Amino acid sequence: NQNDHTRNDMLLGQLGFRYFKHVNLFTLSSEFKAFGGHTFQSQDYERIVLNATYDDPPTIGDPPVSDGDFTGTTTVSRKNNSTPVGFDLRAEGSYRAFRHVDLRAGFQLIYFGQGIWRGATPASNFNQNDNNQQLVMPGLTFGIAVNR
Numbered sequence: 001n002q003n004d005h006t007r008n009d010m011l012l013g014q015l016g017f018r019y020f021k022h023v024n025l026f027t028l029s030s031e032f033k034a035f036g037g038h039t040f041q042s043q044d045y046e047r048i049v050l051n052a053t054y055d056d057p058p059t060i061g062d063p064p065v066s067d068g069d070f071t072g073t074t075t076v077s078r079k080n081n082s083t084p085v086g087f088d089l090r091a092e093g094s095y096r097a098f099r100h101v102d103l104r105a106g107f108q109l110i111y112f113g114q115g116i117w118r119g120a121t122p123a124s125n126f127n128q129n130d131n132n133q134q135l136v137m138p139g140l141t142f143g144i145a146v147n148r
Helices: none
Strands: 002-023 026-047 051-053 066-069 074-082 085-096 101-116 133-146
Touching: 026 101, 074 101, 085 133
Parallel strands: none
Antiparallel strands: 002 026, 026 074, 026 085, 051 066, 085 101, 101 133
């Protein structure tokens, strides 16, 4: 059994702008924010090996002679600091369906160019020490706005 827990606690500052344009019943908006700061990273890695010994030769239904030998179990904890930088981009459109109700849809992209510790990934060739990785989070948004 293997457990790998990685945390990135961030303290970031951001600078950005918003743009709104009203066209008849539609409202188009965009938002861009650049950010940077400091990340306090930690990782706990645990590999649990449980060995059970049976009589020689074992038969079906025999209980183990010894159960609970954890020889080979490893636990490692690490901490690190890094400097993440990136941006948050959002584009949205809304349609005034009723007097006080808007239907909204949009796209958002959050990008960290560096400073993320995701643990061992195929992109890092399963390297546990690769603590300066990129992260891309795209998404779609849908919703209703009530304007009172």
